[in-house]
Amino acid sequence: MQYALLAYNPAEDTDRAARPIPGALATMLDRPEVTGWARLHADGSATTLRNDEGRVLLTDGPFIDSKEYLAGLILIEADDLDGALATARELLGTTRPGTAIEVRPILDGHLRGA
DSSP: OEEEEEEEEETTOOOGGGSOOOHHHHHHHTSTTEEEEEEOOOGGGOEEEEEETTEEEEEESOSSOOSEEEEEEEEEEOSSHHHHHHHHHHHHTTSOTTOEEEEEEOOSOOOTTO
16 A cells, blocks of 8 residues: 655754755665655745635745644555554654654555556
């Protein structure tokens, strides 16, 4: 089964684009069960489009104001939720303090090479 691991960083962690991916995390991302990943710029770089009863509303920045922002997403293959949680727990050990990882099963989609 496919799972998305959504990585959230504290809002004050905005210099990520200038930092290389730490070696331990880079090693984890190269594992065979990781089928794709994306590292995102900080929330201030976002532009949000929202459907408002047929009108498109455009907002600079993220739509939701929170203390954390979506920093990236990692797509994995796991036998079940326990397997996905184990991978997420291991990934979390390679991240900076304050990082949170949300684990969600993928309903449907297409992974290149899958």
